[in-house]
Amino acid sequence: MSSHPTxxxxxxxxxxxxxxxxxxxxxxxxxxxxxxxxxETLFASGRVYREAEVNEALKTVHEDYPALRRYLVVGGFLARTKDGAAYHRQRTAPLPGGATPSVA
Incomplete structure (x- = not known):
């Protein structure tokens, strides 16, 4: 039996x-x-980032920034435009009134 803390x-x-x-x-x-x-620590809420800016921010913490970027998008922490040119931080909690943040 393992003794890992719960x-x-x-x-x-x-x-x-x-x-x-x-x-x-x-x-x-x-x-x-x-x-x-x-x-929360690398991306400001309400700001739109270019892919190069997302990459630079992620490179400050790990060399495999493409994997981190993909995990952030797939996990719903960052939203990306269809062409992949712009990203923004998504709220993890629902917005008041059911509003959804969007990128133009």
Missing amino acids: SPRPVADLFAADGRLVAIPRRPARREALLAHLA
Whole structure:
């Protein structure tokens, strides 16, 4: 029987002293916690980012920025226009009145 604690470990455990990610977690719940943290700390709500800006922000934490970008989009933390040119942070909680943020 394993002796793993049942409470989740803090996201800070995933980062080295220099602020870079040690690894992208394989476990979905752990990866989801990381993605939520990255979305909140790297991307301002209400701002539209070009793909190059998203890449630069993600490169500050891990060299596999394409994987992080994909996980953020697939996980619903970032929304992307159909042509992939623009991204914006999505709210994880529903907006008041059922409004949905959109990109022009």
